[in-house]
Each structure stands twice: as C-alpha cells, then as structure tokens.
Amino acid sequence: MNRLLVENVSRHFGGVQALEDVSFIVEPGTIHGLIGPNGAGKTTLINILSGLLSPSSGRMNYRNHDLHRLAAHQVAAIGIARTFQNIRLFPHMSCLENVQAGQHVTSRRSLLPRLFHLPSARREDRDLCERAMAMLARVGLDDKVSYQSRNLSYGERRRLEIARALSLNPSLLLLDEPVAGMRQGEAMVVADLLRSLCREGMTILLIEHNMSFVMSLCSRITVLDFGRVLTTGTPAEVRACREVIEAYLGTTGEPHA
Amino acid sequence: MDLLLQQLINGLFIGSVYGLFAVGYTLVFGVLDMLNLAHAAIFTLGGLIALWLVETAGVSLWLAFPMACVAAGLLGLLLNQVAFAPLRKRSDSQFSGLISSIAMAIIFEAAALGLFGARSVRFPVGTVPTHTWQIAGITITLLQVGIVCVAASLMVILTLFIGRTRTGKAIRAVGENERAATLLGINVNGIIAFTFFVSSALGGAAGILFGLYFNNLTPDMGRSIELKGLAVIILGGMGSIPGAILGGLAFGLSEVLTVAITGTSNLRDAVAFAVLFAILLIRPSGLLGRGKTREA
Amino acid sequence: MEHLLQFYAIYGSVINFIGINALLALSLNVTLSAGMLSLGNAAFAAVGGYTAGILSLRFGFPYVASLAGGTCAAGLVGLVIGLPVLRLKGVFLAMATLAFGEVVRLAAVNLDVTGGAEGLTGIPNVTTTWMIYLVLAAAAYFIAMLRRSRLGWGLVSMREDETAASSLGIPVTYYKAVAFVIGAMLAGLAGGMYAHLNYLITPRDYGFFIAVDLLIYNIVGGTNIWYGPILGAALLTALPEVLRGAGVTAGPIRMGINGLILLLVILFLPNGLASLFARRRSSAVKAGA
Numbered sequence: 094m095n096r097l098l099v100e101n102v103s104r105h106f107g108g109v110q111a112l113e114d115v116s117f118i119v120e121p122g123t124i125h126g127l128i129g130p131n132g133a134g135k136t137t138l139i140n141i142l143s144g145l146l147s148p149s150s151g152r153m154n155y156r157n158h159d160l161h162r163l164a165a166h167q168v169a170a171i172g173i174a175r176t177f178q179n180i181r182l183f184p185h186m187s188c189l190e191n192v193q194a195g196q197h198v199t200s201r202r203s204l205l206p207r208l209f210h211l212p213s214a215r216r217e218d219r220d221l222c223e224r225a226m227a228m229l230a231r232v233g234l235d236d237k238v239s240y241q242s243r244n245l246s247y248g249e250r251r252r253l254e255i256a257r258a259l260s261l262n263p264s265l266l267l268l269d270e271p272v273a274g275m276r277q278g279e280a281m282v283v284a285d286l287l288r289s290l291c292r293e294g295m296t297i298l299l300i301e302h303n304m305s306f307v308m309s310l311c312s313r314i315t316v317l318d319f320g321r322v323l324t325t326g327t328p329a330e331v332r333a334c335r336e337v338i339e340a341y342l343g344t345t346g347e348p349h350a
Numbered sequence: 351m352d353l354l355l356q357q358l359i360n361g362l363f364i365g366s367v368y369g370l371f372a373v374g375y376t377l378v379f380g381v382l383d384m385l386n387l388a389h390a391a392i393f394t395l396g397g398l399i400a401l402w403l404v405e406t407a408g409v410s411l412w413l414a415f416p417m418a419c420v421a422a423g424l425l426g427l428l429l430n431q432v433a434f435a436p437l438r439k440r441s442d443s444q445f446s447g448l449i450s451s452i453a454m455a456i457i458f459e460a461a462a463l464g465l466f467g468a469r470s471v472r473f474p475v476g477t478v479p480t481h482t483w484q485i486a487g488i489t490i491t492l493l494q495v496g497i498v499c500v501a502a503s504l505m506v507i508l509t510l511f512i513g514r515t516r517t518g519k520a521i522r523a524v525g526e527n528e529r530a531a532t533l534l535g536i537n538v539n540g541i542i543a544f545t546f547f548v549s550s551a552l553g554g555a556a557g558i559l560f561g562l563y564f565n566n567l568t569p570d571m572g573r574s575i576e577l578k579g580l581a582v583i584i585l586g587g588m589g590s591i592p593g594a595i596l597g598g599l600a601f602g603l604s605e606v607l608t609v610a611i612t613g614t615s616n617l618r619d620a621v622a623f624a625v626l627f628a629i630l631l632i633r634p635s636g637l638l639g640r641g642k643t644r645e646a
Numbered sequence: 647m648e649h650l651l652q653f654y655a656i657y658g659s660v661i662n663f664i665g666i667n668a669l670l671a672l673s674l675n676v677t678l679s680a681g682m683l684s685l686g687n688a689a690f691a692a693v694g695g696y697t698a699g700i701l702s703l704r705f706g707f708p709y710v711a712s713l714a715g716g717t718c719a720a721g722l723v724g725l726v727i728g729l730p731v732l733r734l735k736g737v738f739l740a741m742a743t744l745a746f747g748e749v750v751r752l753a754a755v756n757l758d759v760t761g762g763a764e765g766l767t768g769i770p771n772v773t774t775t776w777m778i779y780l781v782l783a784a785a786a787y788f789i790a791m792l793r794r795s796r797l798g799w800g801l802v803s804m805r806e807d808e809t810a811a812s813s814l815g816i817p818v819t820y821y822k823a824v825a826f827v828i829g830a831m832l833a834g835l836a837g838g839m840y841a842h843l844n845y846l847i848t849p850r851d852y853g854f855f856i857a858v859d860l861l862i863y864n865i866v867g868g869t870n871i872w873y874g875p876i877l878g879a880a881l882l883t884a885l886p887e888v889l890r891g892a893g894v895t896a897g898p899i900r901m902g903i904n905g906l907i908l909l910l911v912i913l914f915l916p917n918g919l920a921s922l923f924a925r926r927r928s929s930a931v932k933a934g935a
C-alpha cells in the first residue's frame with residue numbers, strides 16, 4: 094500500500110490535547126494540504142509522522158511500515174523526508190554541504206574504499222556532488238553553492254531545506270509551511286517545483302497558512318481545529334464547509350491570503 | 351561510636367565549606383547556563399589574598415576577611431568582562447564559555463603562583479583563637495564553630511537576598527529567560543556582572559575558611575575542590591542554591607563516612623564520584639534540580 | 647646530520663610527548679567533532695596504558711599484542727560507559743565522563759595490580775619516536791578519511807543539529823556510541839604506547855587536568871579539521887621548551903602564556919589556529935556576508 098494511512102492518532106502534552114482521534118488518508122502521487130488555525134496541531138502531526146514524537150495512541154501506516162513503531166532515522170530510511178516550520182539547517186555548513194548531508198540514506202560512502210583511495214570512492218563522491226548541485230539548481234540556489242547557510246535570506250533558507258529533504262530521494266515529502274515568509278514570486282517558484290515533483294510521482298503532505306497557495310496546489314485538504322479533523326475533501330468542498338468557515342472566523346478571523 | 355560522631359561533626363564542618371563554594375558556583379550556572387571553571391582559582395586567590403593581608407599588611411583577620419572577599423568579587427567582575435561577556439551572543443556560548451573560563455583559571459593560577467610562590471603557606475600563629483571544647487568525648491574547636499557560623503550565615507543571607515529583594519528577583523528573572531527580563535526593563539548585563547561579583551566573593555570566602563580550617567594554602571589548592579564543587583552542584587541540581595548547600599553537606603558527610611567505614615582514606619573520593627556518576631545516569635537534573643527540559 | 651642528532655638528543659623526549667599528546671588530542675577530536683564534550687579520554691588512555699603494562703609485565707605479551715590488548719580494553723570500557731552516558735548532553739555529558747575518569751584514576755590508585763599511587767614500573771621500553779609518528783600519521787589519515795565517510799557526515803550533522811540529523815536518516819544514538827568507542831580505542835592506543843615509552847606509569851599521568859589539556863589542544867588547534875588537534879598539541883607541548891630557549895624560566899609566566907593563548911583563541915579564533923590555514927571556508931563566509 095503506497096497510501097499514507099493515519100488512524101485515530103491522538104497526542105497530549107500534559108493536559109493539552111494537541112491531537113485527538115485524527116484519521117485521514119493521503120493518496121499516492123498527490124499534494125495533500127493540512128490546514129487549520131494556529132495551535133491546531135499540524136506541526137505535532139508532522140512530528141509524529143516523522144518519528145520525532147510518538148503518538149499517545151493510534152496508528153500510522155506507509156508502504157506496509159507501521160510508522161508509530163519507527164524512530165526518526167528509520168522513517169527517513171523508508172523514504173519519508175520533512176522540513177521544519179522553524180527551519181533547521183546546519184548553520185556552519187555551506188549550501189552544498191547541507192544538501193550532501195541529506196544524502197545519508199541515498200549514499201554508501203563506505204570507509205574502506207576511502208582509506209585505500211579506490212577510484213570507486215572518488216567516483217561516488219563526484220556523483221553525489223553532482224546530484225547535490227543538481228538539487229540546488231532545482232530550487233534555484235545554484236549561484237549560492239558555497240555560501241554558508243546562515244548567510245542566506247529567509248526564503249533561500251526555506252528552499253535550501255527543501256533541497257536537503259529532496260536529496261533523501263523521498264517518495265513522501267512532509268512540508269511544514271514551506272513558503273512562510275516568502276515573497277509572492279518566490280512562493281510561485283516553490284509552487285511550480287512542488288507541482289513538478291508531484292508529476293514525477295512524489296506524494297506531498299503540505300502545511301500552509303497561505304490559502305491561495307494551498308487551494309491552487311492541493312487535490313485534497315484536511316482541516317484541523319483544536320486537534321480534531323473538521324473535514325477532509327477537495328478545495329471546493331473545504332471552502333464550502335460551514336464548520337471550516339466558522340473555525341477560521343471564530344478563532345483567528347480572516348485567514349491570511 | 352564517639353569516633354563516628356566526631357567524624358560526622360568533622361564532615362559537617364568541611365561540608366559547610368563545600369556548600370559555600372558550590373553556592374557561588376551554582377549561582378552563575380543558574381543565571382547564565384554556563385559553567386565557570388575559574389571559580390576554583392578565585393577560591394584560591396581569596397584565601398591567598400586574605401593570608402597576605404594578615405601576614406604582610408598586618409591587618410587583623412576580622413578586617414582581612416571582608417577585604418579579601420571584595421577582592422575576590424572584583425576578580426569575578428574581571429572574569430565576566432574578559433571571559434564571559436564577549437561570548438554571550440555566540441551560538442556555542444555554553445561551550446566557549448567553559449573554555450574561556452578554563453583559560454582564566456590557568457591565568458589566575460599562574461598569577462597565584464607568581465605572586466605567592468609555589469610553597470604551601472599558613473596563617474601566622476595567633477591569627478585565630480585556638481580554644482577547644484570537649485563535649486561528651488568529642489572535640490570541637492572554636493575555629494570550627496566559627497567556620498560553620500560564617501558559612502551558614504553567608505548562605506542564609508544569600509538565600510534571603512535571592513528570594514526577597516528586588517535585585518534577587520531580577521537575578522532569577524534573568525536566569526529564567528534573558529529576553530523576557532530585558533523586556534521587563536531589567537539591566538541584564540548589570541545583573542550578570544553583579545552575579546559574578548557575589549558568586550566570586552562567596553568563592554573567595556570559602557577559600558579563606560578552607561585555608562583556616564586546614565591551615566595550609568597552596569596555589570593549586572583550588573584543584574582539589576574544583577571537582578568536588580562540580581559534584582556538589584550536580585548532586586544538588588545545577589542552578590539550585592538550596593541544592594548546593596545540601597549537596598555540600600552530603601558530600602562532606604559522605605567523605606568522612608567512607609573513611610569511617612572503610613578505615614582508610616583511599617576510597618574517599620572514589621565513592622563520591624561513583625555516586626555522582628550514578629546520579630547523573632538516574633536523575634540528570636540532580637536531587638533538587640529544576641528539571642528544565644528543552645524541547646527540540 | 648650531526649646537528650639533527652644533537653637536536654634529537656636534547657629534545658627527543660619532547661618530540662615523543664608531542665606525538666603522544668597529538669594522538670590523544672585526535673582521540674578526543676572524534677567525539678568533539680560530533681558535538682559531544684567528553685572529559686573521559688584521559689581515563690581511556692589510563693585503561694589502555696595499564697592494560698598494556700600489565701599484559702606485558704605479568705603475562706609477557708609482546709609489544710604489539712599488549713598494545714592491541716590495551717586498545718581493545720579501552721574500547722570495551724568505552725562501550726560499557728558510553729551506552730548509558732550518551733543520553734546526556736552538553737555539560738552533563740562532560741560531568742559524567744569526568745566522574746568516570748576520576749573513578750578510573752582512583753581505582754588505579756587503590757588497586758594492587760596497578761601498583762597503587764606509585765604506579766606500574768618496569769614496563770619494557772619499546773616505543774620509539776618513529777613508531778609514535780607512524781601511528782599518529784595513520785590515525786590522522788584515518789580521521790581525515792572518516793570525515794568523508796557516511797559516519798563522518800553523520801557526526802558533523804549531529805553536531806550542528808541532532809533533530810534535523812535524525813530526520814535525515816542519521817541514527818544519532820548509534821553513531822554517538824560508535825564515535826565514543828573509536829575515540830576510546832585511539833586513546834587506549836596512545837596510553838599503551840605511552841606506557842611502553844616511559845618505563846613507569848602512575849595514576850597522576852591520567853588525571854582530570856590531562857583531560858582538560860586534551861580539550862585545550864583541540865580548541866587551540868581547531869576541531870574542524872584533522873590537523874587542528876595535532877597543531878594544538880604540538881604548539882602547547884613545545885611551548886615550555888621554546889620559552890625556556892627564549893630565556894623565560896619562570897613557571898608562572900609560562901603557565902600564564904598558556905592561558906593567554908587559549909583565551910585569545912577562544913575569543914578571536916573560534917575555529918582554532920587551523921582556521922588560519924583553511925582559506926576555503928573563510929572565503930566562503932566572506933562571499934556570503
């Protein structure tokens with residue numbers, strides 16, 4: 094089964110119920126949106142999916158792996174990559190090195206051939222470097238290859254984090270607000286990138302507050318509010334859903350466009 | 351039985367010196383989250399300065415004690431200015447602060463060595479009264495009582511100061527959250543400098559009491575207490591003042607008990623460090639620690 | 647040639663100590679480069695040194711075998727200590743390894759097999775200068791290549807951000823344990839060679855302040871590249887001799903200069919003296935600024 098299955102997932106922090114009985118399905122090869130007001134539990138859900146947090150109860154399945162049994166590095170190894178809402182790049186590495194660090198599960202980099210300077214090691218290093226460069230080009234950072242990541246602009250850092258996640262060669266990509274703080278033009282570039290990734294067969298779960306971005310990209314959207322699923326459906330269905338409108342108007346007011 | 355009681359009382363005396371040393375140690379950690387490894391060097395210099403005042407300048411001990419404490423406090427200000435303040439904005443400040451405090455410890459120890467020489471020195475005879483009491487077969491000297499009283503009153507004053515006064519509250523606020531403290535209008539840099547002054551003055555006081563107790567001062571006497579002080583503040587919970595006091599007493603008592611039980615002093619420190627190791631594994635936040643967790 | 651021999655006759659022991667210290671500093675570098683602050687490496691050197699000494703004194707092991715025994719014993723102790731300790735972070739890890747180091751040192755003081763406070767005497771004097779430098783070169787090469795391996799990339803990533811590293815598929819706990827054991831084994835090897843260099847080892851050779859010295863070598867030289875710790879160890883081990891040559895005989899001044907160098911490096915050269923040579927990185931920073 095290539096679908097991502099989330100079944101009755103709950104999680105509380107002390108007395109705070111961050112997620113309650115969350116269930117939905119992400120179909121393979123689609124872009125699935127995850128929206129909801131601040132504090133709805135979106136990031137918590139991504140942290141649970143990626144193995145950084147464990148659920149209090151419930152189960153998740155992807156490609157016959159029970160995600161709730163896996164540690165973060167095992168989740169990455171079965172082809173699930175993620176980005177972070179509060180950008181977690183490696184600050185003292187260059188852009189290229191950041192992406193190369195992301196090649197951990199897609200490379201061998203064995204020690205022995207390196208100790209003996211075998212040509213195979215050199216070939217692999219060259220190959221990995223080329224792939225990393227291509228990835229940087231894909232997110233439009235090919236002119237910043239040797240910049241330290243902490244010297245990039247905010248939007249550039251978000252794009253670099255996407256490039257690093259892509260170098261895991263994931264089949265499922267979890268993005269936590271990938272265009273937050275980006276200018277409109279930059280966000281359009283990211284939208285185009287996500288569309289082309291989707292065409293290549295990648296599945297994407299996307300958290301985003303920017304409504305026009307979500308509505309134009311996603312084929313299906315799940316709405317969370319106070320840790321519960323309000324509804325899952327197509328953008329048109331979600332827009333028409335009365336509870337969704339109430340949730341947004343009732344808590345945070347107009348969702349920012 | 352009497353011997354054991356005598357040992358326990360001795361443990362109380364030395365434990366109160368450990369506690370006083372550790373209180374200053376933990377105070378800086380509580381505010382800055384940085385380990386100040388130069389604390390032991392200031393401890394040494396405090397003792398040596400007091401000795402110099404008594405021996406060479408002919409000041410009476412009653413005057414020399416506060417003067418040396420102030421001098422130690424000033425060294426603390428210097429330490430903050432040179433080794434900690436420039437690093438505070440750095441992302442690896444916890445680590446680099448540790449290193450720069452080691453550097454200052456070396457420089458201070460070199461200064462002690464250069465100024466006072468490598469030999470061990472003692473307070474001149476008659477600096478302190480040598481009255482002793484015999485109570486139920488136990489010997490207590492006036493000096494010991496004085497040490498406990500001074501150490502205890504300094505610790506009580508500090509606890510009240512931190513708990514009750516405006517400045518004390520500001521110190522705690524900076525320790526909780528530096529940015530929030532700034533927003534509340536607290537002069538964070540001033541508070542940190544002041545904390546260093548207080549911490550170092552207490553360290554210096556501990557050095558003087560230590561020197562009086564063993565009547566023996568050397569430029570590297572801080573080295574033996576450095577590790578014990580670390581053990582004590584971990585035992586009590588990093589940043590916790592009551593924890594440091596109790597930890598100091600517990601450490602002093604455990605030392606003498608180990609000696610009393612095993613009959614030799616060889617295992618004294620080994621037991622203490624084994625306990626420390628175990629505590630770190632079982633309860634890293636210490637016995638009275640805040641248990642602050644930093645979520646990813 | 648004659649001058650060279652004369653030089654060696656005078657400074658041979660300093661040259662040997664530089665090599666041993668550099669090897670020890672490299673052993674610490676393995677864990678430091680992964681962001682783990684361990685103060686236990688002097689203790690691992692003690693385990694290696696005492697094991698090697700005992701194996702050759704009591705059991706007549708030949709040199710290479712006793713070194714191998716010391717290395718493995720240190721690695722084994724590293725594994726046993728590492729598994730529980732590595733959950734701790736930052737200064738707490740430092741404190742736990744420090745406590746472990748003190749326990750090892752005090753065990754050496756109190757046990758009979760280790761010869762107590764007087765130490766172990768009569769260890770065959772086999773280690774020579776070229777052996778030390780051969781091992782040092784091999785270790786440096788190993789560490790340089792390790793950095794380019796999967797493990798090496800993982801370790802550096804973990805230092806930068808453990809959470810992000812684990813989300814990239816890096817098994818953080820496992821790698822920490824591996825790094826800890828590699829560091830322990832290198833330290834054990836250095837300790838064994840030292841034992842066979844010196845005829846006599848005592849618990850004092852492996853105390854807390856030795857562990858701090860290893861840290862200082864790394865900081866002064868720089869932790870980011872393989873020659874950093876070697877540079878730091880060489881500079882600071884040779885410094886007393888250089889100062890003596892320059893006519894500075896007072897101990898306090900030498901000590902003060904040591905402290906001053908460390909202070910200046912940590913304040914103004916956070917990546918150590920090696921960063922003065924690493925042009926590539928600094929030019930990248932400039933380009934980004």
Ligand SMILES: Nc1ncnc2c1ncn2[C@@H]1O[C@H](COP(=O)(O)OP(=O)(O)OP(=O)(O)O)[C@@H](O)[C@H]1O
Nearest residue numbers: 106109111130131132133134135136137138178645
């Ligand atoms: N580590 C944690 N400890 C305690 N409470 C937490 C923790 N992480 C999240 N929470 C709480 O869980 C709830 C959901 O938080 P979460 O970050 O998942 O929201 P979100 O939907 O991502 O919000 P935003 O749109 O602001 O990013 C919030 O009430 C938050 O305070």
Ligand SMILES: [Mg+2]
Nearest residue numbers: 135136137178
């Ligand atoms: Mg969020």
